[in-house]
Amino acid sequence: MTEPDATPTPDASFSRRGLLGLAAAGGIGAVAGLAAGAAIASAPDATGGTPASARYPFFGEHQAGITTPAQDRLHFAAFDLAPDATRDDLASLLADWTEAAARLTQGLEVGEAGAVGGSPYAPPDDTGEALGLPASGLTITFGFGPTLFGTADGVDRFRLAARRPAALEPLPRFSGDALVPERSGGDLCIQACADDPQVAVHAIRNLSRIAFGRAMLRWSQLGFGRTSSTSTSQTTPRNLFGFKDGTANIKAEEPDAVAEHVWVSREQGPEWLVGGSYLVARRIRMIIESWDRVQLAEQEALFGRTKGEGGPMSGGGEFAAIDLAATARDGSPVIARDAHVRLAHPETNGGIRLLRRGYNFVDGNDALGRLDAGLFFLSFQNDPEHFVTVQRSLASDGLNEYLKHVGSAVFAIPPGAHEGDSIGDTLLN
Amino acid sequence: MPAADGLNSDGTSAWLDWRPSTPEQRTQFGDQLVADVQQLFDQVTDADFSVSLSDISNGAIGLLDEVATGKISGEEDWWSHTDLTDFAANVDGASVAFGNVQKLAAQSDEGAKLAEEIETQFDALERVLAQYGSIEAGFTPYDQLTDAQRKQLSDAVNALAEPLSQLTSTVLGL
Numbered sequence: 001m002t003e004p005d006a007t008p009t010p011d012a013s014f015s016r017r018g019l020l021g022l023a024a025a026g027g028i029g030a031v032a033g034l035a036a037g038a039a040i041a042s043a044p045d046a047t048g049g050t051p052a053s054a055r056y057p058f059f060g061e062h063q064a065g066i067t068t069p070a071q072d073r074l075h076f077a078a079f080d081l082a083p084d085a086t087r088d089d090l091a092s093l094l095a096d097w098t099e100a101a102a103r104l105t106q107g108l109e110v111g112e113a114g115a116v117g118g119s120p121y122a123p124p125d126d127t128g129e130a131l132g133l134p135a136s137g138l139t140i141t142f143g144f145g146p147t148l149f150g151t152a153d154g155v156d157r158f159r160l161a162a163r164r165p166a167a168l169e170p171l172p173r174f175s176g177d178a179l180v181p182e183r184s185g186g187d188l189c190i191q192a193c194a195d196d197p198q199v200a201v202h203a204i205r206n207l208s209r210i211a212f213g214r215a216m217l218r219w220s221q222l223g224f225g226r227t228s229s230t231s232t233s234q235t236t237p238r239n240l241f242g243f244k245d246g247t248a249n250i251k252a253e254e255p256d257a258v259a260e261h262v263w264v265s266r267e268q269g270p271e272w273l274v275g276g277s278y279l280v281a282r283r284i285r286m287i288i289e290s291w292d293r294v295q296l297a298e299q300e301a302l303f304g305r306t307k308g309e310g311g312p313m314s315g316g317g318e319f320a321a322i323d324l325a326a327t328a329r330d331g332s333p334v335i336a337r338d339a340h341v342r343l344a345h346p347e348t349n350g351g352i353r354l355l356r357r358g359y360n361f362v363d364g365n366d367a368l369g370r371l372d373a374g375l376f377f378l379s380f381q382n383d384p385e386h387f388v389t390v391q392r393s394l395a396s397d398g399l400n401e402y403l404k405h406v407g408s409a410v411f412a413i414p415p416g417a418h419e420g421d422s423i424g425d426t427l428l429n
Numbered sequence: 430m431p432a433a434d435g436l437n438s439d440g441t442s443a444w445l446d447w448r449p450s451t452p453e454q455r456t457q458f459g460d461q462l463v464a465d466v467q468q469l470f471d472q473v474t475d476a477d478f479s480v481s482l483s484d485i486s487n488g489a490i491g492l493l494d495e496v497a498t499g500k501i502s503g504e505e506d507w508w509s510h511t512d513l514t515d516f517a518a519n520v521d522g523a524s525v526a527f528g529n530v531q532k533l534a535a536q537s538d539e540g541a542k543l544a545e546e547i548e549t550q551f552d553a554l555e556r557v558l559a560q561y562g563s564i565e566a567g568f569t570p571y572d573q574l575t576d577a578q579r580k581q582l583s584d585a586v587n588a589l590a591e592p593l594s595q596l597t598s599t600v601l602g603l
Contacts, residue, residue: 082584084553121483122598213550213588216580 054137054195058102060416061275062263063423065139066355066380067252069231071193074223074359075200076281076376077208078145078186078409079215087158090148091428093214097142097190097207098422107135110206127209129202136196140203142423143189143279143411146170163427165270167278167383168412175395176405183283183407186218191279191378193357197224219407221283223359223376230357236310236318240286240360240373241402243303244310247318248345250355261353264382272426275415277380280387283361283407286374291402302398304339312341324348338398349393352386354379374403384410482530486597489526492519493590501583503571513568516582517558524551527593530600540599543592550589557585 056064081090100110109115115128149164150156170185192203201222208217227239228246232253239245250257259265264273291299300306304313304322314323314334324342326334335342346353357380362373379387394400417423450458472478496519499505506512527547535541562568574582 082588083581119598119603121601121603123594209591212591213546216584216587 053134055106055135056137056139058098058105058140059419063141063276063413063416064105065141065191065193066262066277066357066413067230067258068137068139068193069234069252070226070228070357071137071139071195071200072224072226073194073197073200074226074376075192075197075204075220076223076378077190077192077204077220078218078281079188079190079208079211080218081148081157081187081215082213085157085214087160087428089214090158091422091424093211094142094424094428095422096210098417100207100210101140101142101203101423102419104203104206105135105138105140107133107138110210127202127205129205130199133196133199133202136194136199138192138194138199138203140207141191141193141279141413143191143413144168144424144427145186145188145409145411147185148187160427163270163272165273165412167268167385168410169384171280171384171408171410172388174391174405176400176403177408178404178406179408180406183219185409186411188215189279189281189409189411197222221281221361221376221407222363223361225360227358227360227375228356230355239358239375240288240362241291241299241303241399243299243305243307244318245358246356247305247310248322248353250353257353258355261386262355262380262382268382273412273414277382277413278384278387279411279413280377280379280381280384281407281409281411282377282405284375284377285372285404285406287370287402287404288373289370294402301336302338302340304335304341313339336398338396340394340397340399343393343397344390349386349390352381352389354381354387354390380413482533482600483597485526486530486534486600489523489530489596490590490593492523492526493586493593495519497583497586497590501579501586503579506571510570510572511568512571513558513561514564517564517568520551520554520558521564523593524555527551527596530596534596534600537599537602543595543599546592547589547596550585550592554582554585554589557582 056068058064104110109126109131111125113119113125115124115126115131118125146164146168148158149160149168190204190207192200192207194200194203204220211217226237228249229236230249230252232251236244236247250261252258262277264276264278266274268274294302296307300313305311306313310318311320312322312335314320314326322335322341322345324333324335324345324347328334333342342348356378358375358377360373361376362371364372366372381387397403414424414427417425496516500512500516500519503510503512506515531544531548535544558568561574
């Protein structure tokens with residue numbers, strides 16, 4: 001990583017394309033109200049990803065890592081505040097995290113002394129594994145869990161109960177839930193996304209280190225392949241079922257849809273959360289060994305899309321509108337009643353759309369020799385109830401036979417911070 | 430420390446060699462242990478004995494690192510489950526070492542802040558440990574602690590170890 005510099009300039013590893021992207025970002029950064037992520041997406045590479053040298057501003061109206069074109073890699077972490085932590089500890093932690101995140105996302109080391117520039121008699125400031133790596137499109141997104149506003153037994157540790165958004169409740173139980181408490185919940189969360197896994201891990205590792213004594217890691221998840229595209233500049237990726245996923249996702253280039261479905265509005269409130277969102281995280285285990293024995297025609301029927309191109313079974317290419325009413329000659333629906341696309345479709349759910357930003361994961365294998373694989377589902381929406389509606393609709397999803405939800409969490413995502421302020425200032429001040 | 434084999438033989442022989450020790454071997458280990466302790470005592474009470482400031486602060490850091498790597502996992506005393514006694518002894522040792530350099534560390538504003546934080550975290554860790562006994566009265570066998578209880582201890586160790594790792598640099602002012 002390069003040394004701190006008041007006006008970061010592209011280093012030698014920046015591609016020509018990256019330079020163009022930065023120039024575009026610099027120019028558009030001044031335009032208020034435009035999602036920072038969308039601005040830099042003007043420099044996609046041939047595969048629809050972003051160049052390794054992409055840098056997204058940390059400060060802005062909204063937090064980055066939501067409408068930012070989904071990076072290829074994820075390290076997600078949930079934290080609990082220490083048992084004796086005070087409101088001041090929470091505020092100081094968020095201030096320290098903000099300062100660190102602002103540096104890390106620009107490709108800088110976590111502190112000014114860095115990995116090798118400090119005292120030889122003290123542990124290095126930065127853990128060092130990202131030395132020499134570019135920013136790699138790193139975004140760091142912070143969130144607040146329901147327990148921050150009051151524990152399950154009603155203790156208001158940080159005098160925040162009165163500021164709790166009414167919509168921020170633990171998710172209800174869904175059919176097919178096999179939740180593991182140690183993989184669920186959390187007072188705080190950090191979503192670190194980057195195009196280089198080492199950069200994402202470096203971010204979570206150093207932010208965890210900053211938190212010691214104030215907050216401790218509760219659970220964390222690595223993701224290796226994005227399963228959604230959040231920009232029209234990106235190709236649609238595939239999940240571990242081998243299908244294109246997120247074709248109809250909300251894209252950064254649809255500002256009206258983003259405003260309608262993703263950002264918390266003034267009418268919705270509370271005031272401190274305006275311009276923020278809600279994040280739902282679900283660790284969904286896929287029983288892929290069984291899935292792999294399912295015949296192609298049945299796989300496609302279960303999804304409601306073709307496996308190759310990803311077009312709807314009602315006809316047309318990947319981006320063709322889905323015709324849920326289409327019937328076959330015998331009168332049966334072309335898109336089956338229990339097909340995934342039907343049950344997840346906005347038409348089935350009163351027009352609800354989620355901004356999905358999930359990742360594939362494989363965490364080794366279980367005791368039976370099956371891959372511990374699946375989808376780490378992440379969705380942003382301006383009301384968690386939207387997720388609940390879609391998830392309830394999916395109760396009869398034919399895919400459920402091959403799915404098991406093992407982790408679950410919901411977080412309020414505060415708006416972005418302006419330079420000089422900290423994430424969470426709107427909540428705490 | 431040279432010739433300190435006896436100090437560790439009781440534990441390590443169980444790992445390296447599954448056969449139980451014979452009475453003769455135990456006598457031999459015991460004799461060696463007494464001799465090692467005597468040698469240690471002679472060395473530290475010798476008129477020429479000296480330790481540097483960094484030896485002391487690094488000693489405190491090292492004692493806590495031992496807790497974080499070996500004892501918190503319960504692997505060091507796999508057979509006897511007396512990990513918490515070792516744990517508490519290390520914390521005591523680290524606390525004494527810290528006490529010796531605390532005033533020196535606190536000379537600068539930043540150093541005073543660090544020393545205060547270390548003291549707070551020592552107190553917090555000692556409170557968590559005290560739930561399970563004391564060195565005098567003995568501790569709950571480590572295998573009887575739940576994962577959540579072990580994590581609470583681990584969190585307290587991390588909370589102390591992080592500021593403590595800055596102690597040497599602060600004491601030396603380098």
